[in-house]
Every structure is written in structure tokens, then in C-alpha cells.
């Protein structure tokens with residue numbers, strides 16, 4: 001079949017008629033934008049009464065069950081008309097009379113029959129695509145159609161098929177976003193959730209340009225909410241929102257959601273972080289306070305690492321994300337010295353080693369000689385073999401000589 005497109009007016013009574021006959025599939029799959037509020041619906045109906053032009057709607061011919069058409073764009077407008085004819089809502093109190101007849105605060109039923117018939121005879125301009133149009137064709141068309149406003153990456157991903165979109169939508173509704181300093185305008189929460197899930201699927205560091213995230217959507221068409229990576233993200237979101245429950249909101253920016261979630265996934269995997277929610281929240285808030293104070297200092301007096309963190313927050317390049325992660329994880333674990341590394345076969349982790357070095361100001365705790373930060377031994381004060389835990393509070397700096405001596409005795 002060849003693609004074919006036609007246009008015709010469809011009066012509002014027939015819109016309602018098609019709906020009641022189950023000939024018109026109003027498919028939520030194609031939902032673009034959010035569900036309309038009452039006032040948006042009222043103003044659409046008012047526009048018909050006052051002969052104000054309304055945008056076209058788009059149908060595609062289908063033969064599915066009993067349906068003849070599906071609505072691929074204009075769901076909200078179609079629903080508003082059907083609801084209004086069904087007396088589902090009243091016109092707004094501000095609506096002006098039509099030819100001297102009042103319409104404000106009235107349902108369809110309460111209007112003069114002349115006005116009802118006039119309404120019935122108003123038209124939608126309908127663009128009808130035949131069955132040769134594929135989902136991809138339709139997606140492509142809407143990307144081009146968006147009334148001059150280019151879609152942002154999150155909005156484009158919403159028009160994609162496959163499960164990833166749904167999983168991201170669910171994550172985008174997580175309560176962690178109540179801790180954010182930004183609004184959900186134009187699906188900003190889904191954008192953050194998509195970035196975090198993309199990075200988790202990539203196993204840590206990957207670029208998060210829209211093209212790359214799009215590839216992840218395509219490669220994970222069949223992902224579900226029970227996928228291990230989705231669970232990791234959800235657990236980290238839960239942990240973070242619980243941790244801050246009894247604190248001031250951290251007012252997270254988008255980059256901070258990305259960084260904090262990656263870091264939390266990492267810590268939950270490797271440490272008994274679940275036991276230290278409160279300290280985690282405090283450590284983060286303390287870091288943010290320190291970082292903001294640092295920003296207010298004259299440039300010469302600023303701490304270089306903290307200033308570099310602020311710089312690294314300006315973009316999400318891989319080196320920037322990595323810098324933020326590494327500095328922040330270091331700051332956080334330093335403040336949770338009781339946090340135990342899960343893998344008891346291992347020595348201290350790299351982050352713990354650095355925190356121990358910092359804790360002992362780089363000096364051997366036996367001979368008090370300074371050590372270089374690559375040369376020292378991160379020692380278990382209570383030896384590992386005697387049940388000493390791999391946590392910073394059980395760690396100390398030893399020089400290679402004192403370390404040998406301790407274990408020879």
C-alpha cells in the first residue's frame with residue numbers, strides 16, 4: 001500500500017458519534033504533553049463557540065477490532081469535546097455570551113438548543129493518514145510538526161517506542177524529585193532519570209549526549225522494571241530520598257541527581273551504606289555548605305578542589321562527571337568512618353585508603369614519620385584476621401617499615 005494523506009473537516013457531533021460507536025481509538029500510546037487541566041478544556045470549548053481557530057487533529061486509518069481510526073495527535077482536544085457533550089464539565093465563569101446567549105458556567109445540556117446545534121456543527125480539521133504509515137513515520141512527522149518549538153531530548157525520547165520510555169517515566173515520578181531545586185517543566189525529571197539509568201546500564205562512565213541515550217533506548221527496547229539496572233537506580237533513589245527525610249531538602253540540581261545516584265549505587269554495592277543513611281545525608285549537606293561558602297570567597301582564597309567541583313558541574317562530560325563523583329565519594333566516606341567494606345577478602349578500597357591518609361595527616365601512626373600517598377600501608381588497627389572490620393575508623397597509616405614490623409611480631 002502506498003502512503004496517502006488526506007484532509008477533511010469532521011464536525012463535533014460526529015466526533016462524539018465515532019467515539020460512542022467505538023470507531024475511534026483514542027490511543028494513550030501517542031499522548032504528547034500532559035493531560036489537560038479543566039481550564040484548558042474549557043478554553044478549547046469556548047474557542048469553538050467564538051469561532052477561534054483550533055489546531056488540526058491527526059488520525060490514522062486502522063483495522064483493529066471494530067475501530068476505523070486512531071487518534072495520533074489531538075487526544076486531549078478530542079477528549080475535551082466528548083466530555084463536554086457528555087456534560088462532564090461546565091464552561092468557564094469568564095466565557096463571554098454568544099449572540100447574546102450566556103454560556104458561562106453551563107454544561108452542554110444547559111445551553112440553548114441553537115447553541116448546542118451550532119456547537120455540533122463546528123469542525124475539527126482532520127488529517128487522515130492511511131494504514132501505510134508506520135509508527136516511525138508518525139514519530140518522524142511529529143518531531144517536525146512541533147509548532148516551531150524544537151523538542152528537547154526528553155520530549156523526543158517520549159515519542160520513542162519500546163519499554164525504556166515507560167521505565168524512565170516511572171522513575172521520573174519517584175519521590176526523590178521532591179528534593180530537587182528544579183521543576184518538571186518539559187520532562188526534566190524524566191531527563192534526569194534517563195541519564196542515570198543510561199549510565200547505570202553502561203556500567204559507570206559513558207557520555208550522556210542525547211544521541212547516545214537514544215541508542216540505549218533502542219538497545220533496551222524490552223527492558224522491564226525488574227531489570228537489575230532499573231532496580232539499582234530505584235534502590236539508590238529510595239535510599240537518597242529516605243536519607244534526607246529528616247533533614248533540610250538538599251535542593252538537588254540535575255547534575256547533583258546524576259552524581260549522587262551514581263555514587264549511591266556504587267556505595268550500596270560495596271559498603272554497608274544502608275546502615276548509615278543519616279550520616280550520608282549530613283555528609284552531603286556539609287559538603288554542599290562547604291562548597292557554597294567556598295564559592296563566595298575571592299578566587300585567590302578558594303579551595304582548588306571545591307572550585308573545580310563547581311566548574312565540573314557546568315557540563316556532563318565524562319571527565320566532569322567522574323571528577324564530581326570521585327571528589328564527592330571521598331568527602332562522604334570520610335564522614336562515615338564506621339561504614340564497612342562488604343568484601344571482607346579485600347583490603348581497604350581506594351577511597352578508604354585516601355580517607356585514612358587524610359585522617360592521619362599522612363603520618364605513620366607508629367614512628368610518626370610522613371609517608372607519601374602512594375607508598376603508605378593502610379593498616380587494619382584490629383587485624384583483619386582477628387575480625388577487624390574494613391572501615392576507616394579501624395584504619396591507620398603505617399610506613400612500609402613499621403608495617404613489616406607489626407606483622408613480624
Ligand SMILES: [Zn+2]
Pocket residue numbers: 364365366367368369398399400401402403
Ligand atoms: Zn613508621
